[in-house]
């Protein structure tokens with residue numbers, strides 16, 4: 208399975224979710240490669256930090272921030288079970304290439320009832336990609352949800368009305384995600400019983416149901 212985390216907005220959680228999904232599937236014994244398609248290379252930085260500290264590798268990380276992604280990724284996918292693409296901000300060529308590589312596109316968004324979740328641009332790029340890849344599956348993932356607030360409740364009511372639809376599993380606003388990223392860890396390595404570890408496992412399982 209090839210999953211791409213895409214949203215041209217920065218800071219929505221593409222890298223956080225890419226690392227955690229890759230880590231979750233690897234923890235279950237699948238072979239995973241994470242493709243860092245962001246020229247900033249924050250996923251690569253994370254994996255280099257782990258290497259420096261002699262932490263277990265868990266999954267390979269490759270920097271591929273170029274718009275030939277759609278030709279290179281299928282090749283990479285032959286040797287592993289899953290490829291997770293950590294997408295770039297605001298680079299249309301790269302975004303197009305990532306859209307052409309993926310079986311599933313996840314668009315992390317911070318839920319807000321006040322404005323639409325995605326910009327017109329990414330939705331337009333997705334429509335364009337669907338011409339070539341009618342089988343492409345696209346879902347929003349609500350990230351940084353403040354649980355039990357009115358905003359979160361209103362937003363979750365709107366989940367099923369969205370096009371593209373949203374994943375049932377939502378990801379909370381939790382300090383452990385920020386800490387994990389900073390110190391080259393994954394949330395489950397900091398606390399295996401945490402809500403963060405649980406919601407990532409639930410999201411990973413929901414994705415596996417979408418793409419058997």
Ligand SMILES: Nc1ncnc2c1ncn2[C@@H]1O[C@H](COP(=O)(O)OP(=O)(O)O)[C@@H](O)[C@H]1O
Pocket residue numbers: 216217218219220221222223224249350351352378379380381382383384385386388
């Ligand atoms: N669910 C979350 N809870 C708390 N902090 C988060 C969460 N998701 C992302 N962050 C933090 O927000 C910042 C941006 O996230 P990041 O994954 O780097 O976004 P992107 O890759 O889309 O630019 C990072 O500092 C990250 O640690």
Ligand SMILES: [Mg+2]
Pocket residue numbers: 221222223245249293
């Ligand atoms: Mg990022």
